[in-house]
Amino acid sequence: MSTTESPSLFNDLETLSTRQLLEGINSVDQTVPQVVARALPQIEALVEATVARLGAGGRLFYIGAGTSGRLGVLDASECPPTFGVPHGLVVGLIAGGDTAIRKAVENAEDDAEQAWRDLTAYDITDKDIVVGIAASGRTPYVIGGLQQARQHGLATGCIVCNADSQVAAVAEFPVEVPTGPEFVTGSTRLKAGTAQKLVLNMLTTATFIRLGRVKGNKMVDMQLSNAKLVDRGEKMLMDELGIGQDEAARLLQQYGSVRAALAARQ
Template sequence: MSTTESPSHFNHLEKLSAKELLAGMNSVDQTVPQAVAQALPQIEALVEATVARLQRGGRLFYIGAGTSGRLGILDASECPPTFGVPQGLVIGIIAGGDAAIRKAVENAEDDPQQAWRDLAAYAINTDDMLVGIAASGRTPYVIGGLALARRHGIATGCIVCNPNSTVAAVADYPVEVLTGPEFITGSTRLKAGTAQKLVLNMLTTATMIRLGKVKGNKMVDMQLSNLKLVDRGEKMIMDELGIGQEGAAELLKKHGSVRAAIEARR
């Protein structure tokens, strides 16, 4: 039995108070960063491989089913506004298509051929990196997609939460974050999902920093898509150039991005 499917260390949950439930969940959640820390060398290898492919014009793809697929889509969707990269540089694909983002699609993850068909629609090629996300490490949709990508000479990685999984076996750069039993037996949207989110955060954030999308510790290429972000952009310029809010606002309005505003004054 996979460790993520092992019996919970807690029982008779229906008899616990809200306070006891929350305390129990919090206690097991605290083990997740420790599990991620154990996988740092694997995450580093995946980051380096991803940076190399994006530097030569490639893209980063995620494939997954259920919670794993949704987490990939979430991470992909946040890269353009955060780092100012084009839509389509990071692409998340979920088994069952976009309808599965909000509602489970029956048996969508069971077809080992479908992921490759989904990827082919984007003309995936050997410049790209494909990362399969599967807490169990045995999702046919992910296994098939990674195996076929590898057969076509495409670099593959994965994020799984069980040891010695089939998904990891077909990945060039496996990341295995061993989170163990869930608070509710088998509910991998909990600890495993949290671990996957942490790894995805690390993968794209480290990659984008290595690609020059951050200056100092600031998101100088972020999209100015609302008033909060415009205000943040002005404060970055004020801090970087040592000028007042009015001057920063004028520069930002003129140049359209924090990076361009700062470079215009240097």
């Protein structure tokens, strides 16, 4: 049995008070960063491979099912507003299609051929990299997609939460974060999902810093899509250039981005 499916270390959950439930969940959650830390060498290798592919004009694709697929879609959707990269540079694909983001699609993850069909709809090439996300490490949708990707010369990676899994075996750059039994037996949206989210944060954040999308510690390429982000952009310019808010607002409006405004004044 996979460790993510092994019995919870807690019993009779329905008899516990709210405080006891929260303390139990919190106690097991604290183990997740330690597991991720042990996987840093694997994460480093995956980041380096991703930087190389994106730097050469390729794209990053995530494939996954259920919670894992939703996390990939989430990470992909946050890259354009955060780093100012084009939509389509990072793509999240989920078994069952976009409907499955909000509602489970029965048996979608069991089709080992569908992921490659989903990928080919994007005119995928050997410049791209495909990362499979699967807590169990045995999802047919992910296994099949990675196998086909490797056969067609693409770089492949994965994020799994069980050791020695089928998914890791077919990925060139596997990341294994074995999170162990869940608080509620088998509910991998809990610890496993948290671990996957942490790794995804690292993957795209480190990749786009390496590709020059952050200056100092600031998101100078972020999209100024709402009042909060415009205010953040103004503060960046005020800090970097030593100017007042009115001047920062004028520069931001004139040049359209923090990076462009800084380049014009420095």
